[in-house]
Amino acid sequence: MKISNHTTIKAIAIILVFLGVVLLLSIVFIHQELVSDFLLFMIVPLVVIFFKLEVVIYELSGGWITIRKTHPFTFKKFIAPEIELPENSIRDYNFIHNPLQESLVLDMQRSDRKFAIKIQLLGFSHQQREKISSSLLSVVSQNNLRSV
Numbered sequence: 001m002k003i004s005n006h007t008t009i010k011a012i013a014i015i016l017v018f019l020g021v022v023l024l025l026s027i028v029f030i031h032q033e034l035v036s037d038f039l040l041f042m043i044v045p046l047v048v049i050f051f052k053l054e055v056v057i058y059e060l061s062g063g064w065i066t067i068r069k070t071h072p073f074t075f076k077k078f079i080a081p082e083i084e085l086p087e088n089s090i091r092d093y094n095f096i097h098n099p100l101q102e103s104l105v106l107d108m109q110r111s112d113r114k115f116a117i118k119i120q121l122l123g124f125s126h127q128q129r130e131k132i133s134s135s136l137l138s139v140v141s142q143n144n145l146r147s148v
């Protein structure tokens with residue numbers, strides 16, 4: 001199973017580029033110093049947000065969970081995994097809901113060590129988050145049955 005926020009993030013990136021171009025053209029055609037400075041000040045957050053955008057690909061197959069991250073305008077055919085871990089190392093998961101973003105926290109256990117991995121889920125629809133949740137629920141329930 002493969003779930004991605006590519007469509008949403010690419011649309012956001014296109015909107016940011018369009019807004020940046022409109023702001024730059026406005027600076028060129030508006031010759032008032034105060035307005036030009038304000039518009040230039042507005043471009044900086046757009047550029048920062050544009051470069052921080054990430055397409056996240058969640059993949060569950062063959063006993064492994066793989067998370068890949070890339071920029072929406074990357075045209076590589078192969079994207080190296082950011083995180084790749086066996087299903088049997090996941091003990092629990094939790095979604096953290098904030099007004100600006102949503103995150104997935106995976107509680108892991110390997111050998112004698114416990115740790116958590118946090119993954120940002122910006123741009124995932126409610127339906128996609130439900131699919132991720134159901135797949136993780138089955139993994140966690142299988143792992144907890146094995147450890148009992």
